[in-house]
Amino acid sequence: MDFMTLLQLLDTTVRLATPLLLACLAGLYSERAGIFDIGLEGKMLAAAFFSAAFAYSTGSVWLGLLAGIGISLVLSAIHGLASITFRGNQLISGLAITMLAGGMTVLIAQDWFSQGGRTPQLEGAARFNPITLPFAEALRDVPFIGPLYYELISGHPILVYIALALVPITWWVLFRTRFGLRLRAVGENPASVDTAGVSVVTLRYSAVMICGVLCGLAGAYLATALQAGFVKDMTAGRGYIALAALIFAKWRPWYALWATLLFGLFQALELRPDLIESALGVKVQVQLLGALPYILTVVILAGFVGKAIPPRAGGEPYVKER
Amino acid sequence: MTTAPAIELKGISKAFGPVQANKDISISVQPGTIHGIIGENGAGKSTLMSILYGFYKADKGEIFIKGQKTAIPDSQAAIAAGIGMVFQHFKLVENFTVLENIILGAEDGGLLRPSLAKARKELAHLAAEYELNVDPDALIENLSVGHQQRVEILKALYRQAEILILDEPTGVLTPAEADQLFRILDRLREEGKTIILITHKLREIMDITNTVSVMRRGEMTATVKTSETSPEHLAELMVGRKVLLRVDKKPATPGETVLEVEKLRVIDDKGVERVKGIDLHVRKGEILGIAGVAGNGQSELLEVLGGITDATGTIRMNGTNLPLSGKGAHGQSRRHAGIAHVPEDRQREGLIMEYTAWENVVFGYHLDPEYQKGMLMDNAGIQATAQEKMDRFDVRPPHPKLAAKNFSGGNQQKIVLAREIERNPDLLLIGQPTRGVDIGAIEFIHQQIVQLRDQGKAILLVSVELDEILSLSDRIAVMFDGHMMGERDPAKTDEKELGLMMAGISDTKATQEQAHG
Amino acid sequence: EPALIFDLGGKFDKSFNEAAFNGAQRWAEETGGKFLEIELQSEAQREQALRRFAEAGANPVITTGFAFATPVETVAPDYPDTKFVNIDGWMPEVPGNVQLIGFQEHQGSYLVGMMAAMASKTGTVGFIGGMDIPLIRHFGCGYAQGAKAVNPDIKIVANMTGTTPAAWNDPVKGSELTKAQISQGADVVYAAAGGTGVGVLQTAADENILSIGVDSNQNHLHPGKVLTSMLKRVDVAVYNSMKAGDAMETGGFTILGLAEEGVGVAYDDNNAPLVSDDMRAAVAAAREQIISGDLEVVAYYANDSCPAHDF
Amino acid sequence: MGKMPHWADIVLIPLISLLLAAVLSSLVILAIGENPIAAFKLMVDGALMRSAGWGYTLYYATNFMFTGLAVAVAFHARMFNIGGEGQAMLGGLGVAFACLYIPWPHWSIAILGASTAAALFGAFWALIPAYLQAKRGSHIVITTIMFNFIAAALLNYFLVNVLRPPRSMDPATAKFPEPTHLPSFQDMFSTAENPLFRGAPANVTFFIAVAACFLVWFLIWRTKLGYEIRAFGFSESGAKYAGISPVRITVIAMLISGALAGLMSVNTTMGESERLVLNSTEGAGFIGIAVALMGRSHPFGVFLAAILFGFLYQGGAELALWTDIPRELIVVIQALVILFTGALDNMVRMPLEKLFLALRKGDA
Numbered sequence A: 001m002d003f004m005t006l007l008q009l010l011d012t013t014v015r016l017a018t019p020l021l022l023a024c025l026a027g028l029y030s031e032r033a034g035i036f037d038i039g040l041e042g043k044m045l046a047a048a049f050f051s052a053a054f055a056y057s058t059g060s061v062w063l064g065l066l067a068g069i070g071i072s073l074v075l076s077a078i079h080g081l082a083s084i085t086f087r088g089n090q091l092i093s094g095l096a097i098t099m100l101a102g103g104m105t106v107l108i109a110q111d112w113f114s115q116g117g118r119t120p121q122l123e124g125a126a127r128f129n130p131i132t133l134p135f136a137e138a139l140r141d142v143p144f145i146g147p148l149y150y151e152l153i154s155g156h157p158i159l160v161y162i163a164l165a166l167v168p169i170t171w172w173v174l175f176r177t178r179f180g181l182r183l184r185a186v187g188e189n190p191a192s193v194d195t196a197g198v199s200v201v202t203l204r205y206s207a208v209m210i211c212g213v214l215c216g217l218a219g220a221y222l223a224t225a226l227q228a229g230f231v232k233d234m235t236a237g238r239g240y241i242a243l244a245a246l247i248f249a250k251w252r253p254w255y256a257l258w259a260t261l262l263f264g265l266f267q268a269l270e271l272r273p274d275l276i277e278s279a280l281g282v283k284v285q286v287q288l289l290g291a292l293p294y295i296l297t298v299v300i301l302a303g304f305v306g307k308a309i310p311p312r313a314g315g316e317p318y319v320k321e322r
Numbered sequence B: 001m002t003t004a005p006a007i008e009l010k011g012i013s014k015a016f017g018p019v020q021a022n023k024d025i026s027i028s029v030q031p032g033t034i035h036g037i038i039g040e041n042g043a044g045k046s047t048l049m050s051i052l053y054g055f056y057k058a059d060k061g062e063i064f065i066k067g068q069k070t071a072i073p074d075s076q077a078a079i080a081a082g083i084g085m086v087f088q089h090f091k092l093v094e095n096f097t098v099l100e101n102i103i104l105g106a107e108d109g110g111l112l113r114p115s116l117a118k119a120r121k122e123l124a125h126l127a128a129e130y131e132l133n134v135d136p137d138a139l140i141e142n143l144s145v146g147h148q149q150r151v152e153i154l155k156a157l158y159r160q161a162e163i164l165i166l167d168e169p170t171g172v173l174t175p176a177e178a179d180q181l182f183r184i185l186d187r188l189r190e191e192g193k194t195i196i197l198i199t200h201k202l203r204e205i206m207d208i209t210n211t212v213s214v215m216r217r218g219e220m221t222a223t224v225k226t227s228e229t230s231p232e233h234l235a236e237l238m239v240g241r242k243v244l245l246r247v248d249k250k251p252a253t254p255g256e257t258v259l260e261v262e263k264l265r266v267i268d269d270k271g272v273e274r275v276k277g278i279d280l281h282v283r284k285g286e287i288l289g290i291a292g293v294a295g296n297g298q299s300e301l302l303e304v305l306g307g308i309t310d311a312t313g314t315i316r317m318n319g320t321n322l323p324l325s326g327k328g329a330h331g332q333s334r335r336h337a338g339i340a341h342v343p344e345d346r347q348r349e350g351l352i353m354e355y356t357a358w359e360n361v362v363f364g365y366h367l368d369p370e371y372q373k374g375m376l377m378d379n380a381g382i383q384a385t386a387q388e389k390m391d392r393f394d395v396r397p398p399h400p401k402l403a404a405k406n407f408s409g410g411n412q413q414k415i416v417l418a419r420e421i422e423r424n425p426d427l428l429l430i431g432q433p434t435r436g437v438d439i440g441a442i443e444f445i446h447q448q449i450v451q452l453r454d455q456g457k458a459i460l461l462v463s464v465e466l467d468e469i470l471s472l473s474d475r476i477a478v479m480f481d482g483h484m485m486g487e488r489d490p491a492k493t494d495e496k497e498l499g500l501m502m503a504g505i506s507d508t509k510a511t512q513e514q515a516h517g
Numbered sequence C: 001e002p003a004l005i006f007d008l009g010g011k012f013d014k015s016f017n018e019a020a021f022n023g024a025q026r027w028a029e030e031t032g033g034k035f036l037e038i039e040l041q042s043e044a045q046r047e048q049a050l051r052r053f054a055e056a057g058a059n060p061v062i063t064t065g066f067a068f069a070t071p072v073e074t075v076a077p078d079y080p081d082t083k084f085v086n087i088d089g090w091m092p093e094v095p096g097n098v099q100l101i102g103f104q105e106h107q108g109s110y111l112v113g114m115m116a117a118m119a120s121k122t123g124t125v126g127f128i129g130g131m132d133i134p135l136i137r138h139f140g141c142g143y144a145q146g147a148k149a150v151n152p153d154i155k156i157v158a159n160m161t162g163t164t165p166a167a168w169n170d171p172v173k174g175s176e177l178t179k180a181q182i183s184q185g186a187d188v189v190y191a192a193a194g195g196t197g198v199g200v201l202q203t204a205a206d207e208n209i210l211s212i213g214v215d216s217n218q219n220h221l222h223p224g225k226v227l228t229s230m231l232k233r234v235d236v237a238v239y240n241s242m243k244a245g246d247a248m249e250t251g252g253f254t255i256l257g258l259a260e261e262g263v264g265v266a267y268d269d270n271n272a273p274l275v276s277d278d279m280r281a282a283v284a285a286a287r288e289q290i291i292s293g294d295l296e297v298v299a300y301y302a303n304d305s306c307p308a309h310d311f
Numbered sequence D: 001m002g003k004m005p006h007w008a009d010i011v012l013i014p015l016i017s018l019l020l021a022a023v024l025s026s027l028v029i030l031a032i033g034e035n036p037i038a039a040f041k042l043m044v045d046g047a048l049m050r051s052a053g054w055g056y057t058l059y060y061a062t063n064f065m066f067t068g069l070a071v072a073v074a075f076h077a078r079m080f081n082i083g084g085e086g087q088a089m090l091g092g093l094g095v096a097f098a099c100l101y102i103p104w105p106h107w108s109i110a111i112l113g114a115s116t117a118a119a120l121f122g123a124f125w126a127l128i129p130a131y132l133q134a135k136r137g138s139h140i141v142i143t144t145i146m147f148n149f150i151a152a153a154l155l156n157y158f159l160v161n162v163l164r165p166p167r168s169m170d171p172a173t174a175k176f177p178e179p180t181h182l183p184s185f186q187d188m189f190s191t192a193e194n195p196l197f198r199g200a201p202a203n204v205t206f207f208i209a210v211a212a213c214f215l216v217w218f219l220i221w222r223t224k225l226g227y228e229i230r231a232f233g234f235s236e237s238g239a240k241y242a243g244i245s246p247v248r249i250t251v252i253a254m255l256i257s258g259a260l261a262g263l264m265s266v267n268t269t270m271g272e273s274e275r276l277v278l279n280s281t282e283g284a285g286f287i288g289i290a291v292a293l294m295g296r297s298h299p300f301g302v303f304l305a306a307i308l309f310g311f312l313y314q315g316g317a318e319l320a321l322w323t324d325i326p327r328e329l330i331v332v333i334q335a336l337v338i339l340f341t342g343a344l345d346n347m348v349r350m351p352l353e354k355l356f357l358a359l360r361k362g363d364a
């Protein structure tokens, strides 16, 4: 494999890892606060649709992004209502929200655009276009560094850089701020937070809402940056992969970055059977290739992660009075 | 001189669904005193204090702090009113450091760094003032229970509490630790702070409190000056009948050896050696009491004997070696070997809380042919057995179809005892038989254990309550840091000597100090 | 009144099902008639829809997609007065009231393969299929033969999007596959992937290479960027069946190839600047040869393998 | 003592929750410009007012019973088996192998053989995640999701490369031979003068599903194994104390769960299509989760919930047949039902408990 091919492979990796990273960080906030969320998939999907639909209608991708975040927040609020206020089962709530998003997006899309549950194609300012970082053109011909910078680091839509920046920001928020301390505490032992005079409900809702914003970004990225429009079920299981990555990352921001990049790499490799064939020297069944990311996920979970200990109060509603 | 009471509660009522936990309770606590509260399990003590601390909201009633009517809708308000509380079950974040736990909720500003620095200084100050030493950077999960409790007290002091509530603080402490706690409480009282102390131990009430209130079934039945009452009187007020506070037992007549343990070693999940090669034996018709501060390997010892944890070494039961790991090292095979096990934690291990009492009465023995009917379980038969056993052990209410979680702690313990004792084992392992159990039930449980001994059974008792060890055991062994520190005859030792051994002061040294002291 | 049953892909897939819908729509507009329609959501509904429409008196009942072959075969004998049509299907014996309509996709694909090879500057062309099933390999195989006919040394990069029906609807993956093919040198990409193709065409346009649409005329999606589309006139088949109504001939196969204008290459204003006269000429010549039988394009499922590419 | 009478807990609350879901669904239907009452009537007419409608409702319900029981059994051992879909796919492979390669003399024997194969294959697919969970602590929710994807690829491989008859386009097996065809309700209950269940896919497998409900009930509440499964589900530490091996229970519970999910394919593959098609599972594995939750993991509850979802499926098909309402409406309705009965159930319960408490106080 030559250098350029490698760069292209990594470039694809970054593109495909971005939605996973955003969703993974979303899950991280929520689960660190003790609210499990298997509805990441649904929130991304709804955000993908609304961002595309509004971007198309208004012609501005930024308004689209806002709409995507908005709907994701609405779904987060439902999840919060079910799992915080009404102490329901968080897994069921997540599942229901995912189904709801799957059905509603198509229903609304059909009602709105009559294109079979799809939005029209987005063009120009209705999409996040790649941005060229400073000096990328100038440095392009410098050996090694040039291509690396030009091909791999530069030339992504803004959301990619936002996602990457969110990793240190998340780390800082969680481990260096009062909010982070309380958030982590409420996921470990909500009673400790409650008896310290801090509202468990407010904290958990804020975490769930942050999760909503990040899922909104992830969905908008799918429909307006990676793609130019929405089609039904376009998240294609990414929410679940992000959850796997979250476990793999043991609920830590920097690990989340590496985990999602790894999953991104698996997905990128799946697109390059030629590379795998030339590396292995044998032809690989397409089905095997397609299943590869999932098989590797299982192998990694079984072999390398071992017991990942989730936040101790995770998944349990906080009940003071029986 | 009449000062306004530090705390005055008027007409507090609180119901949890159909359970009326507090009924029209009024109480007044003078500043600069230690006020004791006693009462049976489920009497409503914790509930009342939780209301004062704003953890629960009262259905009715008023709270006055220093004469001022104060609304306490949440813990924030309680903290602002100068109230601090150390809960029965600590409210600490296990994988946070001491410092992080201390500042949680009392941070200055949005960033942690300045708060942590400030707390570190303040902590050093408090530690010096009250002898409350803890490593500020230690993780809570690595601290002993006693130290965790210090963290809880520090939390309250850090928030400048004037009124400190402690809910059953000594249940988990060694005598030395308890003594130290009381010294601290004394010091706080001298400084004019007000303390409310909930405990089941009448001795503590008599030792340290100024006033004591008694609760029964959600009501406040009496408040008396400590100097004007006696333990017997208090016990009677609590339970509503006369209680025997001493265990009545004949001298033991030990027979042949039932259990022999040699070079037993246990290494836990994290690779830490918890039991470091111990030897012991138990004979028929005797109670071997194992004393020790929680976390020194006694729990692991019980778990190994009960087949829950793997180990290396030798365990011989009636002359036969038992497997210590791999296939065959599990609770079932131990039961077949004649070992019954009352575990330390009835709610996590001894019972399935969601199961009914009758299901729990066969728990662990559910595979016995006697409980089977063909391929199925003989549910009707089991229910009848359960009814019988519950009657014999005076489990209240005597309803086999009630879920275990709906029984009070003492009655839950009786269900476990009924199950294990009624199986007529050769050896009974019993851990913390009366933890969190009230006086009435303690009396009953102790009687049962002694009766079993008198039937010629071997009993291995593990307890952190020295009182209990001293009054029940025929021989006492002390464990420290995974080692056996030595053995004592209960008649020829006392709390002080045992306390020193429990603190790891070596056997000979303990005797020397004893001699000097 | 006729009835139209769409396969699981859904009727607005911008290609196959949508073409069927357009045919029905055209019939409705021209005749002022009405037709029943349903998009399936479950396998068991195949028979159900057939029966319910037949019982409601619909005639003919038209089904799109090979997956309907078996259900139609089962149901048809129960409703001898109803005529059934299945597009793309195959059955060993065709009941008397059933007509099967098949297309010679490999022939059309051969022609677009030629165009791709002629338009390619890099000597590498791409093929992106939807779900990996024989039908799609059949498309790809014709395409490869056409490309090789123009340039025997041409490199063909072929990928399938997936192995589940979701592969028809994964434009993100279509898009990434396109990028991967571009990095392998492809500068013309043929998408036979239903909704996934939308992503392929989009990325091709974004990255300034040429793409080829499928089934419907997709040239208008990115004017000047889509080289052509391989037309599969499902719309004509549906239109004709509806128009014939009860008079429709049944009990056999209708094979629509180049000769019948059932498959073809789309020329319009959108791609006019991309199609050179040479191309037109070569395509026209090949078309004649295929129709006359002088040139045989091998069908993939003749023996489940392709002479021009190893799938 | 409870806060509410038992009947209120198991009847009133689900009923009110369903009603709320129905109201919200009506609003959705209104919003897309259709008439909810007419739509509901169409659903009821199509699903319940004709024998053929019942034939479909019960056919879907059979699937959901199997997958619902599968999820319920795992739930009792406190495991969340999201892999029903994959396990059912493998079950389908088992049925296909059994029906295609073994010459069965009669359907009654064939169904036994095929059921065994389906159960074994489904159980096998649950075994690996179970083992990994028990031994390596790999989160079963994630591994079973992954195994759904892997199963889809595996099934695809077999259908495209191994089982597809030559010349066929369809990634499906050949029709199974005649002796393996199961009697449908039509075969069983129709007479010449009174045709019933015409063309509907419900078949004898329905009775197997009902029997499975009974068996699971017996297993969970009447056998030693069930006792141990529930004990383990409530408290792992308790189970260890009692000498119940967590590894053993995890594996056995998941094997049973996988086998039940696998059995679903007898209904779809042997009973309905009489060949194995690619997407014969159609998300029933996921619906099973909702069914188990709504049924409170109790077999009888699962039975009722399965019929409710069967009705929704069949009613939805009728909607799609006769109106312009997109099929996704049914997904939305299902989601709302799951949301209200599963996740927001306390929203109904809390006020009701207060009400009953007040009533009781009033009596006293």
Ligand SMILES: Nc1ncnc2c1ncn2[C@@H]1O[C@H](COP(=O)(O)OP(=O)(O)OP(=O)(O)O)[C@@H](O)[C@H]1O
Residues within 6 Å of the ligand: A320, A321, A322, B016, B019, B020, B021, B039, B040, B041, B042, B043, B044, B045, B046, B047, B048, B088, B409, B436
């Ligand atoms: N959160 C709760 N929800 C429901 N009921 C509760 C709750 N907390 C306590 N109760 C009930 O209220 C009653 C009083 O309980 P409380 O904990 O106050 O008793 P206590 O006197 O502290 O007992 P103990 O000595 O065992 O600690 C008990 O019947 C208990 O079951």
Ligand SMILES: Nc1ncnc2c1ncn2[C@@H]1O[C@H](COP(=O)(O)OP(=O)(O)OP(=O)(O)O)[C@@H](O)[C@H]1O
Residues within 6 Å of the ligand: A322, B019, B041, B042, B405, B406, B407, B408, B409, B410, B435, B436, B437, D001
């Ligand atoms: N869900 C419930 N509904 C009604 N009453 C309950 C419920 N759970 C517990 N109780 C009541 O709670 C009491 C037991 O309370 P609790 O849990 O405080 O035990 P405890 O005696 O404090 O034991 P421990 O000190 O070990 O915690 C019993 O009187 C029981 O009737």
Ligand SMILES: [Mg+2]
Residues within 6 Å of the ligand: B042, B046
């Ligand atoms: Mg208590």
Ligand SMILES: [Mg+2]
Residues within 6 Å of the ligand: B045, B046, B047, B088, B167
């Ligand atoms: Mg208490």
